Amino acid sequence: MIVHSADFVTSAPALKSCPPADWPEIAFAGRSNVGKSSLINCLLNRKGLVRTSSTPGRTQLLNFFAINQALYFVDLPGYGFARAPRSVREQWQPMVHGYLHGRSTLKAVVWLLDVRRDPSSEDLQFLDWLEESEIPTIPVVTKVDKISRNQLQRRMAKIAGSTGLSADLFTPFSVLNRQGYDEVWELISAVL
Ligand SMILES: Nc1nc2c(ncn2[C@@H]2O[C@H](COP(=O)(O)OP(=O)(O)OP(=O)(O)O)[C@@H](O)[C@H]2O)c(=O)[nH]1
Ligand SMILES: [Mg+2]
Incomplete structure (x- = not known):
C-alpha cells in the first residue's frame, strides 16, 4: 500500500466515542512496551506520528489514525503494565473488550509479541478474546x-508453540531494519 496521508484523528476512551465506523479498521495490540506504536510509525513511514516511549503504559486510550482517508x-x-494506577487497569478491560466485540468495521488485529519473552497469561487471555470475537489475527x-539469527528460529517456534497457533502465521519484525514490513502490509491488504 502506498501511504499518501496518515493523520492522528482522536483518542477515544470507549467504543461509543470512537469515530463513525465508515472505513475498514486495523487495530494493533499487545503488552505494554512490545512495540505497537513503533510498528505503526514504521508501516506508515512516519517517524513521530505515534508517540513511542521507553516508559511502558503511556498509551491508555484507543488512538485512531486515518490512512489515505480510507x-x-x-x-x-x-x-500487562503492573505499575499503572489501579483506575487505569480497571478501565482497560471494558474499553478494549467492548471495542473488540462491538466495532463492526474492525477487519483484523495485529497482535504483537516480544521475541525475547515467552507469551504471558495476559497474552494468552487476549488471544482468547480475539478467538472468541472471531476477529482475524495477524501475529x-x-x-x-535484539537476538541473533540462530536464536530466531528457536524463539519463533517457542512463542508459537505456547500460543497453540501454527508457527508459519507469525511474522518476525524489526523497526530498526524494517524486516517484516512487506509481509505485514501484505497480510493487512489481504484482510481488507
Ligand atoms: N530494538 C528495537 N526496539 C524497538 C523495536 N520496536 C520498538 N522498540 C522500542 O521499544 C520501546 C517501546 O516501543 P513502543 O512502540 O513505544 O511500544 P508500545 O507497545 O507502543 O508501548 P505502550 O504504548 O507503552 O503500550 C521503545 O523504546 C522502542 O524504541 C524494534 O523492532 N527493535
Ligand atoms: Mg504505544
Whole structure:
C-alpha cells in the first residue's frame, strides 16, 4: 500500500466515542512496551506520528489514525503494565473488550509479541478474546534485531508453540531494519 496521508484523528476512551465506523479498521495490540506504536510509525513511514516511549503504559486510550482517508489504524492501549494506577487497569478491560466485540468495521488485529519473552497469561487471555470475537489475527513477533539469527528460529517456534497457533502465521519484525514490513502490509491488504 502506498501511504499518501496518515493523520492522528482522536483518542477515544470507549467504543461509543470512537469515530463513525465508515472505513475498514486495523487495530494493533499487545503488552505494554512490545512495540505497537513503533510498528505503526514504521508501516506508515512516519517517524513521530505515534508517540513511542521507553516508559511502558503511556498509551491508555484507543488512538485512531486515518490512512489515505480510507482506512483507520488503531493503536490500542497495552496490557500487562503492573505499575499503572489501579483506575487505569480497571478501565482497560471494558474499553478494549467492548471495542473488540462491538466495532463492526474492525477487519483484523495485529497482535504483537516480544521475541525475547515467552507469551504471558495476559497474552494468552487476549488471544482468547480475539478467538472468541472471531476477529482475524495477524501475529507479529517484534524486536527481532535484539537476538541473533540462530536464536530466531528457536524463539519463533517457542512463542508459537505456547500460543497453540501454527508457527508459519507469525511474522518476525524489526523497526530498526524494517524486516517484516512487506509481509505485514501484505497480510493487512489481504484482510481488507
Ligand atoms: N530494538 C528495537 N526496539 C524497538 C523495536 N520496536 C520498538 N522498540 C522500542 O521499544 C520501546 C517501546 O516501543 P513502543 O512502540 O513505544 O511500544 P508500545 O507497545 O507502543 O508501548 P505502550 O504504548 O507503552 O503500550 C521503545 O523504546 C522502542 O524504541 C524494534 O523492532 N527493535
Ligand atoms: Mg504505544
